Amino acid sequence: MNLSPPSGGVAVISRYGVAVLLAGAAVAISYPFRAHLYTTPLLFAAVFISCWYGGIGPAILTTIASTAAIHFLLRLPGRGFTPDVHDLPRLAEFVFMAAVAIYLVQARKRSEQSVRQARDQLEIKVNERTADLQREVNERRRAEQAAQTAAQMAQSHVDMLLHSVDVLATEAAPATFIGEMLRTIGHHLHAQQVRLWLRSQEDDSLHLRIAIEGEQQIGLEPNHPFVRDPQSWHNSRLIQEMLFTKAPVVCEDVARDARLAPDHRDYLTNQGCKRFLVIPMFVLGEVRGFIAIQHAERGMYRAEEIELAQALAHHVMFATHGQDLSEQRRQGAILKERTRMARDIHDTLAQGFTGVIVQMEAAEEALLEEDPEHAVRHVRRARDIARESLGEARRSVHALRPQALDKAGFADALRNVIQNRTAGTSLRTDFHLDGEPRHLPANVEECLLRIGQEALSNALKHAHPTEFQARLAFDANAVRLELYDNGKGFVVDRVNDGGIGLLGMKERAEQIGATLKISSEPGVGTKITAISPYQPAAG
Known part of the structure; x- marks a missing residue:
């Protein structure tokens, strides 16, 4: 009721x-x-x-x-x-x-x-x-969808990484690997074109490294505004936005985006581009370039597409940076080899020519004194020195051990070099050996021998001494080589960084961890001391 x-x-x-x-x-x-x-x-x-x-x-x-x-x-x-x-x-x-x-x-x-x-x-x-x-159900559905999307993205990343590893394992040339990665980006994002742009560290200009259209690598597009003027990218508001935010930048409508310069918009429109995505690439936190991904249809970029493009861009930057480092190492190796050959040629041919000149001058003096027998002897020594120097030059090209060390031990080789270079001249030489000779590594023997040859050659060419002394001492903790001449001498500070000879001696000392001391005084003479600590025994 x-x-x-x-x-x-x-x-x-x-x-x-x-x-x-x-x-x-x-x-x-x-x-x-x-x-x-x-x-x-x-x-x-x-x-x-x-x-x-x-x-x-x-x-x-x-x-x-x-x-x-x-x-x-x-x-x-x-x-x-x-x-x-x-x-x-x-x-x-x-x-x-x-x-x-x-x-x-x-x-x-x-x-x-x-x-x-x-x-x-x-x-x-x-x-x-x-x-x-209902809200919880909806949230769970969204979470499941997000998890499913994330799983798909993760699987895509894994597939891309595995593909990158496969390409890296099968492609020997880094440029081929980079091109294949750009093709992969274009394939998975259904892109019209993919371009790789890199910044020059010298003048901050922009250079087109590779351009991919479909499955084919195309030319470098001379009509592109950035190709015509590599500095014009500084005026692009869109690229500057990418540099400032260090994040991907999206252009979803080429015809209406105010950030595009007129010439850039016209170029993209003529190519049929409706939208594009710019992905920055980093090296040590600095933007070193970017990947431009063009599409011929309108639409909006999904977050997972941008994330996938970023992941692939990291792979491309890794390969690009690796290629640059490889090129730098190759250039460094070439420069190092050139330096070695220049030093070795100086140590062989130049020093050999000095010995030839000394012997020819001695032969000339013998002829003036009407002593043909001594003159012939000096000419023969000059010929032998020339042949020996030519052989040493050939061995240096192949980075072989000096012939003098192959024929005798280190102390005897150094003694023979001094005697052969000065035989029959007015230069008085003296060689002293202190201590019990020890076995030295091959590179230590070669570098100390070259230092001794260079010191003798410099004395003959420039100092014109009457005495040259060499002392090789095997001390308790190091081997010590002392070279002295009583020639004209020089001011060390004025020639410290000049000349291949002095520079070569310093480089050879650095190679074996030795200390090199050069002391000289005009009118008194020059003394060079090289001390190389013994290397600890292996094991």
């Missing part, structure tokens, strides 16, 4: 009016049958309905009216209306029952209201929980 009374002032009147009508109706119905019926139930029903419909106030009014009706109006004829003490229990019973009914009805209404409130709250909570579950 769900009776809802009106609200407001009309509600009050209606509730009390209904109470009066109910009481009156109960009396009217009960009155004709007062002699035959028990009238209390109808009046009790009126109280019950008034309480249910109108509340406590109308119920009390109905109770009072019903009590009065029972006491005064429903009395049997002949008894009058004088109060009778015998009627009091009946009236008290009715009032008690009415009060209990009112209490129960109000309790029922409060209970129903509590149930409705609990139901409403439960419904709200259910709706909230349902919404939470």
Whole structure:
């Protein structure tokens, strides 16, 4: 039963009016049958309905009216209306029952209201929980989709990495590897063209390294604005944005992007390019170039496409930087070999020519003194020195050990070189050996021998001494070579960095970890000391 009374002032009147009508109706119905019926139930029903419909106030009014009706109006004829003490229990019973009914009805209404409130709250909570579950389901779906996308991206990265390793293992030329990686980028991103641009570290110009269209490598496109003017990229707002943010830059509409210069837009439009993606490439945190990926259809780049392009760009930069380092190492090796050959040629041919000149001058003096026998002897020595120097030059080309060390030990080889170069001349030479000779590494013997040859050659060419002394000492911790001449001498600071001879001696000393000291004084002579510590035994 769900009776809802009106609200407001009309509600009050209606509730009390209904109470009066109910009481009156109960009396009217009960009155004709007062002699035959028990009238209390109808009046009790009126109280019950008034309480249910109108509340406590109308119920009390109905109770009072019903009590009065029972006491005064429903009395049997002949008894009058004088109060009778015998009627009091009946009236008290009715009032008690009415009060209990009112209490129960109000309790029922409060209970129903509590149930409705609990139901409403439960419904709200259910709706909230349902919404939470729906949000959680949606989030899980999005997470699953993101995880699936990430897994696909990871698989793509793995596939690209494996492909890169396969290409690196099968392609010997780095340029071929780079071209293959650009083809891979174009294939997986369905690109129209892929270009690799690199910055020059010398003048910060931009150079097109490789351009790929489809599966083919194309020419270097002389009409491209950046190719016509390698410095014009500094005026490109789009490229400058990439340099500033150090992040990929997207152009999704070539025709309307205000960051493009007019000549650049015209060039791309003529090629049928509708959008493109620029991926920076880094070396030690610095942008050294970028990859431009062109597309012939309009659309938006997805985040996973940009991430994939970045991952592949790292592979390309790795290969490009490796190729540059390889080229630098190759150039360094060429320069090192040229330096070695120049030093060896100086140590062989130049020093040999010095010995030839000394012997020819001695032969000339012998002829002037009418001593043809000594003259012939000097000419033969000059010939032998020339042949020996030519042989040493040939051996140096192939980086072979000096012939003098192959024929004798280090001390004897040094002694023989000094004697052969100065035999028959007025130069007095002296060679001293101190200590017990020890076995030295081949490179140490060769470098010390070359230092001794150069010191002797410089003395013969420039100092014109009358004495030349060499001392080879095997000390406790190092081998020491001292070379002295009493020639003209020189100021060391003025020629410290000049001449292949002095520079060659320093380089050879550095090769074996030796210390080289050159002291000289004009008019007194020159002393050169090389000290090479013994190398620890292996194991």
